[in-house]
Amino acid sequence: MSHAKFSPSAAHRWIACPGSMVMEKGIPNTSSAHADEGTAAHFLASECLEQGRNATDFLNCFIVIKKGNALWSTSDEDKLSSGFNVDLEMAEYVQKYIDAVRSQADGNELMVEQRVEFSEFIGSENAFGTADAIIICQSEIQVHDLKYGRTKVDAQGNEQLRLYALGALSQFGLFGDFTQARLVIHQPRIGHVSEEVVSVEDLYEFAHRAKNTVQMIKAVDEGKALFNEQDLLNPGEKQCHWCKAKATCPALTKAVMTTIAGEFDDLSTCDLEVELKQAVESVPNHENQLLGKLYAVLPLIESWSKAVAVAVTEKLHNGEKVLGFKLVQGRAGNRSWSSAEEAEQVLKSMRLKVEDMYDLKLISPTNAEKLQKAGTIGPRQWSKVESLIARPEGKPTVAPESDKRPALEVNPLNDFENC
Numbered sequence: 001m002s003h004a005k006f007s008p009s010a011a012h013r014w015i016a017c018p019g020s021m022v023m024e025k026g027i028p029n030t031s032s033a034h035a036d037e038g039t040a041a042h043f044l045a046s047e048c049l050e051q052g053r054n055a056t057d058f059l060n061c062f063i064v065i066k067k068g069n070a071l072w073s074t075s076d077e078d079k080l081s082s083g084f085n086v087d088l089e090m091a092e093y094v095q096k097y098i099d100a101v102r103s104q105a106d107g108n109e110l111m112v113e114q115r116v117e118f119s120e121f122i123g124s125e126n127a128f129g130t131a132d133a134i135i136i137c138q139s140e141i142q143v144h145d146l147k148y149g150r151t152k153v154d155a156q157g158n159e160q161l162r163l164y165a166l167g168a169l170s171q172f173g174l175f176g177d178f179t180q181a182r183l184v185i186h187q188p189r190i191g192h193v194s195e196e197v198v199s200v201e202d203l204y205e206f207a208h209r210a211k212n213t214v215q216m217i218k219a220v221d222e223g224k225a226l227f228n229e230q231d232l233l234n235p236g237e238k239q240c241h242w243c244k245a246k247a248t249c250p251a252l253t254k255a256v257m258t259t260i261a262g263e264f265d266d267l268s269t270c271d272l273e274v275e276l277k278q279a280v281e282s283v284p285n286h287e288n289q290l291l292g293k294l295y296a297v298l299p300l301i302e303s304w305s306k307a308v309a310v311a312v313t314e315k316l317h318n319g320e321k322v323l324g325f326k327l328v329q330g331r332a333g334n335r336s337w338s339s340a341e342e343a344e345q346v347l348k349s350m351r352l353k354v355e356d357m358y359d360l361k362l363i364s365p366t367n368a369e370k371l372q373k374a375g376t377i378g379p380r381q382w383s384k385v386e387s388l389i390a391r392p393e394g395k396p397t398v399a400p401e402s403d404k405r406p407a408l409e410v411n412p413l414n415d416f417e418n419c
C-alpha cells in the first residue's frame with residue numbers, strides 16, 4: 001500500500017474527514033479546463049513577480065499546459081496543444097494579485113513559488129507544498145495564495161495556508177522573531193480578498209491537531225488500526241465538495257438521505273423513490289428552522305447528486321451494469337454547416353441580401369469595454385457609449401447571515417399588492 005501523502009491543498013478534507021485519505025485511494029485525478037486555466041494564471045503571476053514585469057507585458061503570449069505544468073509556448077505547434085492565450089482579461093486579474101503582493105513585499109523579502117516543508121509539524125515525512133508567495137516581514141510571515149476560481153474561499157481557519165505558514169516558519173524561523181502569520185487569499189475574478197492573522201501559538205496548536213489526525217490516518221494506512229466508518233468519515237460541504245470518493249462514499253450518501261428524508265436503517269432495502277417523493281411533498285410544511293438547516297446543506301446535496309450522475313455515466317460508458325439504467329443514443333445536436341465557406345458561396349450566388357444572409361448582432365457592453373481597453377474606442381467616445389449602458393438592480397437573493405450585505409427590508413403587504 002502506498003503511503004498517504006498529506007497535501008496542503010487537500011488538508012481541508014483530510015483534517016475534517018481523515019477517512020477520505022483511504023476512500024480516495026485508487027481513484028484517478030481528473031484535470032479540468034478550469035484547473036488548467038488556474039495553472040496558467042499562476043504561471044503568469046510567478047513569471048511577472050520573478051522578472052519584475054507586469055501581466056500586460058505578456059499579452060497574447062501562449063501558455064502551454066503539459067502534464068499539469070505550465071510553460072511558455074516556443075513553437076506554433078505548441079499552440080495546437082492544450083493551453084491559454086494571455087488575454088486582457090487574464091492579464092488584468094493577475095495584475096491585481098501582483099500589485100497586492102508587491103505592495104506588501106516593498107521593503108520586505110519576497111519569495112515566489114516557494115516550496116515549504118512542514119513534515120516535522122505533522123509527523124509525516126515528505127510533507128510539503130508550494131506557496132504562491134511568501135513575504136518575510138519584521139515580525140510576521142505572510143503567505144499569499146492566488147485562487148483563480150470563482151468559488152469563494154476564506155482565509156479564516158484555512159488549513160492549506162496554515163500548513164504553508166508552518167513550513168515557512170520551519171524554514172525561515174531563524175531569520176526573525178516572528179510572532180504571527182498573515183494568510184491572504186486573493187480571488188481577483190470575483191473581487192474577493194480574504195485575510196487572517198494567526199499567532200504562532202495558534203499555528204502550533206493547529207499543527208498539534210493536524211498531527212493527531214495524521215497519526216490516525218497512518219495507523220489505518222499501515223494496518224495498525226481498522227477502518228471505522230463512524231470515526232473516520234465526516235461528511236460536510238467543504239470536505240466533500242472536491243472529494244473523489246463522493247459518489248461512492250457511504251457516509252455522504254447516508255448523510256444526504258437522512259437530511260432529506262429522515263433516518264434509514266438500511267438504504268439498500270428502503271424504497272428511495274417513495275421516500276424521496278414524500279420528502280419533497282412535505283417541504284412546504286416544514287418549520288422555518290428546519291428549512292434553514294435544509295437550505296444550508298443544498299450545495300452538499302447538489303454536489304453529491306452530480307457525483308452520482310457522473311459515476312453512473314462513467315460506469316455505463318465503461319461497459320459496467322448499473323441497476324435500472326442503460327446508455328442510449330441522445331438527441332441529435334444542433335444543425336451546422338459542414339463547410340461554412342461553401343455554404344457562404346452558395347448563398348451568395350443566390351444574390352441574397354446581406355441582412356438575410358448574416359446574423360448581425362450588436363456587441364455587448366462587456367465587449368464594447370474590451371474595445372475601450374484595447375484603445376479601439378477612445379476616451380471621449382467611451383463616455384458616450386458608457387452613458388448608454390444600463391444595468392438592472394439585482395433581484396433579492398437568499399444569502400447566509402454571515403454575508404456582508406445588509407438584509408433587505410421586506411414589506412409582505414406591499415410586495416403582495418404589487419403582484
Ligand code: SF4
Pocket residue numbers: 013017019020023233234235236239240243244245246247249250251252
Ligand atoms: S465524500 Fe465526504 S465523507 Fe466521504 S470520504 Fe469524501 S470527504 Fe469524507
